């Protein structure tokens with residue numbers, strides 16, 4: 042809580058351009074959480090991004106794009122604090138302290154670590170392992186009450202809570218214990234090429250995902266190539282028909298239709314119609330965001346002002362927490 046407002050915090054990595062999965066599962070909800078009784082902190086998690094190799098110029102560009110996209114999706118930088126993680130030095134400071142209150146065994150159980158270390162077997166660095174500790178620092182620095190995340194991040198919220206509870210027990214009541222919040226609908230959009238996997242902006246196969254700023258032609262092409270199955274019936278059945286169900290889920294997310302309405306809309310039609318219809322819905326839904334994004338990318342100075350102002354406001358709150366933590370550790374505070 043801060044001045045009687047609940048604190049909401051979330052983060053997104055600038056490790057590529059967000060996909061329609063990031064949009065439906067996260068970005069679309071962020072502006073909706075802004076309200077009179079809440080203060081939202083939205084963090085572009087570039088420190089997290091370097092747990093896998095990044096080209097510095099691309100990372101810089103993706104960071105700027107992501108700030109523009111957050112605003113284009115409706116996040117208001119006056120009401121919310123939009124900031125870049127590396128601009129607020131307290132993230133690294135608290136992260137170190139929390140590393141010393143986190144067990145190797147806990148971190149070794151994280152499915153994202155297991156997943157990413159098998160995907161990047163040539164670069165299993167210590168940062169990949171302690172990633173959840175940095176994420177816990179992001180959350181705990183702002184005394185966050187609510188952390189909107191996708192299903193895949195629930196485990197990281199759990200470990201954050203465990204770290205905070207343990208820290209409070211050992212060092213006095215310092216941290217607010219956060220709650221994760223995962224909206225029911227659209228929490229999980231799967232890859233267009235492999236519907237057993239979550240759609241990912243760092244997928245090496247560009248046909249696996251549609252990005253928020255893909256052109257209408259690119260979106261049509263990617264959906265045309267989407268993997269389905271061979272029984273030819275448009276029906277929602279994630280277990281037996283993961284590809285078709287994923288398309289239907291995307292379709293309902295973008296049209297607001299219920300699953301039954303979507304099934305009825307495509308009843309008796311072939312997969313071509315489902316793919317085209319879904320691509321059209323996505324293209325239409327993204328149109329206003331893409332227009333605003335282009336406008337903002339033409340005002341780079343303004344985007345830099347937003348980042349500076351966000352960093353200043355975030356640092357103020359973060360510094361208060363670090364001061365208390367340092368004092369509790371026996372450091373000069």
Ligand code: TRP
Pocket residue numbers: 050051052053054084086089175176179180188189190194
């Ligand atoms: N790890 C999150 C993801 O990959 C991004 C993230 C970084 C985050 N810091 C956060 C999410 C803090 C919520 C809160 O999706």
